[in-house]
Amino acid sequence: MSRITTPFTHDSTAAEVVAGVDLSGRRAVVTGGASGIGVETPPLAAAGAEVTLAVRNTAAGERVAAQLIESTGNSNVFVAPIELADRESVRAFAASWDGPLHILVNNAGVMAEPLTRTPEGWEHQFATNHLGHFGLALGLYDALAAAGDARIVSVSSSAHLRSDVHFDDIHFERRPYDEWAAYGQSKTANILFAVEAAKRWADAGIVANALMPGGIRTALQRHVDAEAQEGWDNFPWKTPEQGASTSVLLAASPLVAGVTGKYFEDNNEAVPNTGEEFSGVAKYALDPESATRLWELSEKLV
Template identity: 60%
Template sequence: MQQDRITSPFSATSTAVEVVNGIDLHGKQMIVTGGSSGIGIETARALATAGASVTIAVRNPEAGRSVADKINAGLDSPRVTVAPLDLADLTSVRRFATGWGKMPVHALIDNAGIMATPLTRAASGWESQFATNHLGHFALANLLHDALAAANGARIVSVSSRGHLRSPVVFDDINFTERAYDPWLAYGQSKTANVLFAVDATRRWADDGITANALHPGGIWTNLVRYLPENVRESLRTDPTAEYKTAEQGAATSVFVATSPLLDGVGGRYFEDCNQALPHTGGTERVGVADYALDAEAAQRLWDISAHAISS
């Protein structure tokens, strides 16, 4: 069955606060992973400004508290709190979920991530980008399933990237044990995994009132580039053809997917610039969504592999 494409009045230049303007989030409980830097800060700020109670889940609680204090200072009452979470450590993920308890989660914004890192492996043995960007968030969502279901209309926001166009999930060698490690291919498959997760989470959990969508936030100059060689960073920073968004603009699509009434009951899709993306048509223009990222069979296969990975 063909789905109507979702479009909005917002664009690449819209900000997170503009997107959420007029939407009342009072009484809503929301979690933003990686909420102490980059677009995570602006995502948390916009949601809290609209009335949501926001927990920023971060590896460095001290940095998180500094961000929370600054956001709360601009509100009529404190609405941002901090909790420790290391997505590469499944013990930490389980501890976060246990500490959350039964309180409903109205939106889980899977924002944290790493990019183009040297080859390292998490304690679980999985390649670190796959472990952090996908498996950690996969485990978190599964552990919070009942809290999401209790919200009766929860949304999972999977922050992917146009980097997914670099690689499908290579099921024959996800972990780079047989092929040479390439940091960009590893990043690409982890971002494809973020989209595939949204596809199968919606299939499995829509009847529980839970939907999931993925998105590309845009090009934003944040500490996500910290693993790139200095000469590469400088080349990207000074590239006259590069079009970078501000952090406020970069957070807009995450906030749109988390809050827009246009997405009530909608899941398994991929958005960019606050609109549902068109199919990627190849060529040099890196826009749209790859067919392999929305493939239902691949999504189910990845789910099964991921469920086994977090249970072992």
């Protein structure tokens, strides 16, 4: 199968990839839509979609929603609370949803934070970045299926190259904790989720893809100390508007209609990682056996 490419690149913005697309009548949920690239993902609203910002900080969410309504003229922008590391909060959000859901953008996340555990004992990055979004997608399955042609978009990272999922000790109960290994593992899980959802939910018309948004300076880096950021100045940084482009492409563009189970970066399907550069997709992140194993484990947990 040939690699999927589009006319868009590293420098394209979310507004550019959705230009001319009419999303009237379609409904979207964007987690983490009150900060970082989540704020830029709702050009979906400018294209006419109803957009719900699923956020921890509802006050910040309301401010972003008001700005979106004013700038787009679309009054169908809403805010709802969710704490992805809290199973009950995720279940409550899903239970409160009524009607079809056409687009789910799993955007929220935490990165390289000190070891923190949920009440269940789960490592917090894995719980937030993967398990929370997994539980949300499961809870919204009926709404996604009712749409007939729903799209799930999971924001991963090139940091998935730092770690496969360590099934023998996912939550760092026996191995030394490393914040970057934990983050990388959670980002690999985001890709494996898309691989398995693509297989399990195809008959319901649901497609699922993952992506690397690019390097964007946001509050996501708040746990990364200055020493760790040395050398980052030469990194090909993106603006938030550019960083949201691949999410919006997968959520809305007709150029990728029907595409599923893939990992994109810079608005094109990623090439295999060669080990020489910190880009592309790791073979283990697309492994179908790992994807099934992770799904079955995650179902038991959530």
